[in-house]
Amino acid sequence: MKRNIKVNYQYNFLQYFVVTGLWMLYLTKKGFSPFEVGLMEAIFHGTSMLFEVPSGSIGDRFGYRKTLIASRIMNIFSCLLCVLATNFW
Known part of the structure; x- marks a missing residue:
């Protein structure tokens, strides 16, 4: 159980602090405007x-x-x- 909690914290750290920054760069490189990227983040x-x-x-x-x-x-x-x-769109 303790291992699962540790893995969950690691996943959340990577998700919110590492991947999100790269995600913004990836989407703008792919051709999305900063407004569209911001709108997607706001919707999320x-x-x-x-x-x-x-x-x-x-x-x-149903259980956590x-x-x-x-x-x-x-x-x-x-x-x-x-x-x-x-x-x-």
Whole structure:
């Protein structure tokens, strides 16, 4: 259990402090304007904030481990969509 908590903290650190900075550079290099990148980030953070309370209820109902795994899978899927996107719209 302690190992899983440590791995989760490492994942979050890499996700939010390393990958996010490179992500911005990658998207601008791919042709997205700074406005579009900012809009995508705003949408991401807005929906994250919006789903905080429902995700807690889902965690209570189905278990936190399953909810965390499902959220990681959805995160990977959304990242793949952004990588494979050819334009903003």
